[in-house]
Amino acid sequence: MLVGYDKILELCTAFIEDNITSDFENVNLGLDFFCYPNTKEIFISVLAPATALDGFMENLLNRTDINDISTFTWSFLHEVGHCMTWSYLNERTINHCRNIKRKIDRGSIEPTVYYTLADEKMATDWALNFVKKNHRLVQRFDVNIMTEITNFYLKNEIELEG
Numbered sequence: 001m002l003v004g005y006d007k008i009l010e011l012c013t014a015f016i017e018d019n020i021t022s023d024f025e026n027v028n029l030g031l032d033f034f035c036y037p038n039t040k041e042i043f044i045s046v047l048a049p050a051t052a053l054d055g056f057m058e059n060l061l062n063r064t065d066i067n068d069i070s071t072f073t074w075s076f077l078h079e080v081g082h083c084m085t086w087s088y089l090n091e092r093t094i095n096h097c098r099n100i101k102r103k104i105d106r107g108s109i110e111p112t113v114y115y116t117l118a119d120e121k122m123a124t125d126w127a128l129n130f131v132k133k134n135h136r137l138v139q140r141f142d143v144n145i146m147t148e149i150t151n152f153y154l155k156n157e158i159e160l161e162g
């Protein structure tokens, strides 16, 4: 059983409630970052292999000069972005994105196309915009959350690869 992740979830939940919206369901711990944007439920991961996020970070860092925010925080804000922008997508666009993602999973479309899909681009745009407008606030959150994540690793004796 992993100990101490409740503190991580608490920090993320408080950050959303204090600074973004009170209209969302909750933050849970997952094996990967994902969300249910229609019910505004977010899953964060402190165990996702760094390589799984390489493509996301490469795409994101190509679009901003901000380089002092962790992969964790960017990924978290991207999921928040999905929840915040979901209502702007129509059903046709949502279906299109889902179909292309299936084809990417099956290997018939290049993985880099993923980041150009409307839902993904809107979520990342939202995160970029939020950090641009609230840089100091996000920096403070980032320091706090990374401290908590380091404590989590230590308490559970988890060693990170690479």
Ligand SMILES: [Zn+2]
Pocket: 078, 082, 119, 120, 123
């Ligand atoms: Zn996404």
